[in-house]
Amino acid sequence: MVIDHFFIQYKQPVQYIYWGENYLDVYKTSDPDKGFIKTHTFDHVSLSAVNASEFQDIARVLLDVDTGIILNSGPFIFNIFEFEKIPWQDGLKRELVDWRVKKVFPENLADYEHDFFKLDKKHILSILFKKSLKEHIENLFQENDISLTYMGNSTVEMINHIVKLKKAPPDFFIEMDETLFITVFLGQGLPYYLRKFRADQIADVVNEVEKTINFVKNSYSRVPRTCSLMSRHSDLELQTIYDELSRMEILPLDLKNNEQFIFPGKE
Numbered sequence: 001m002v003i004d005h006f007f008i009q010y011k012q013p014v015q016y017i018y019w020g021e022n023y024l025d026v027y028k029t030s031d032p033d034k035g036f037i038k039t040h041t042f043d044h045v046s047l048s049a050v051n052a053s054e055f056q057d058i059a060r061v062l063l064d065v066d067t068g069i070i071l072n073s074g075p076f077i078f079n080i081f082e083f084e085k086i087p088w089q090d091g092l093k094r095e096l097v098d099w100r101v102k103k104v105f106p107e108n109l110a111d112y113e114h115d116f117f118k119l120d121k122k123h124i125l126s127i128l129f130k131k132s133l134k135e136h137i138e139n140l141f142q143e144n145d146i147s148l149t150y151m152g153n154s155t156v157e158m159i160n161h162i163v164k165l166k167k168a169p170p171d172f173f174i175e176m177d178e179t180l181f182i183t184v185f186l187g188q189g190l191p192y193y194l195r196k197f198r199a200d201q202i203a204d205v206v207n208e209v210e211k212t213i214n215f216v217k218n219s220y221s222r223v224p225r226t227c228s229l230m231s232r233h234s235d236l237e238l239q240t241i242y243d244e245l246s247r248m249e250i251l252p253l254d255l256k257n258n259e260q261f262i263f264p265g266k267e
Contacts, residue, residue, distance in 0.1 A: 012066075013068035013149055014063070014066060015062060018069075018072075020072050021179065021180050022044055024042040024045045024058060025041050026039050026041075042058055045058070047075070052140065059146060062144075062146055064147075065147070066147050067146050067149065068151070068152065069152070070153065070262050071154065072154050072175075072180065073154060074177075074196075076127055077129075078126070078155075078196075079104065079125075079126040081123065086121065094116075097114075097126055105128070111131055112128040113128070113130070119191065119192075155175055155182055157264060158175060159184065159189075161261045162186065163189045165189070170227055171224035171226045172184060172186060173255075174229050177231070179199060181199060182194060182197075183195050183209060187222070193216055193220060206241060210248060224250060225249070225251060226252070227245055228255045229241060230255070
């Protein structure tokens with residue numbers, strides 16, 4: 001299983017924008033098979049607040065080629081639903097998942113882009129994203145004549161990479177983006193529980209992770225043993241978290257913290 005075709009029909013770009021919490025990185029390549037190289041960073045750029053003039057400064061460093069954008073998980077709402085039986089027909093499946101979302105989601109579902117992906121015979125990953133924000137992104141690209149061929153989510157891309165790994169996947173990974181953190185717990189590489197939280201201090205991060213691990217143990221009867229960290233934080237900060245996790249008998253599983261994990265893999 002690979003979660004694919006997210007928001008815009010997939011076409012392998014030759015440059016990407018990764019938009020983090022309050023910054024933007026530009027990656028380019030002459031050959032997508034050889035990976036992407038970071039060429040520019042723009043700090044203090046908020047996705048929700050950026051205006052057309054500010055985006056023009058970004059557009060000036062972009063090539064006139066097919067471009068993808070990967071967003072961090074801040075604007076996304078994740079749910080994993082369990083069903084006794086998932087229908088095969090797409091229409092019935094959509095009705096079933098929409099019905100379940102409406103039971104737990106207080107806002108108007110019509111205001112959101114709603115994608116969902118079947119994980120196994122009983123579970124579906126539901127992802128909500130504000131339509132107004134999606135349209136805002138599309139307009140920024142269109143106004144600057146940039147061909148936007150892919151729009152994705154960093155957490156989803158990381159899950160996809162882990163699913164494809166030949167080595168044993170971690171029991172969970174933590175995606176860290178400035179003060180935003182998301183813990184993703186995996187069974188055979190597929191997510192069964194996700195939780196987002198914010199923290200300013202490493203000690204607070206560790207406390208939140210420990211609470212989440214205990215919740216997973218109590219609610220899912222699973223005992224996580226290995227963890228991987230995905231982050232642009234310093235090696236010292238990552239090692240501090242790993243040291244604290246080892247105190248909880250959680251072993252690090254090195255996935256090399258590769259920036260390529262935020263981009264779609266080759267089909």
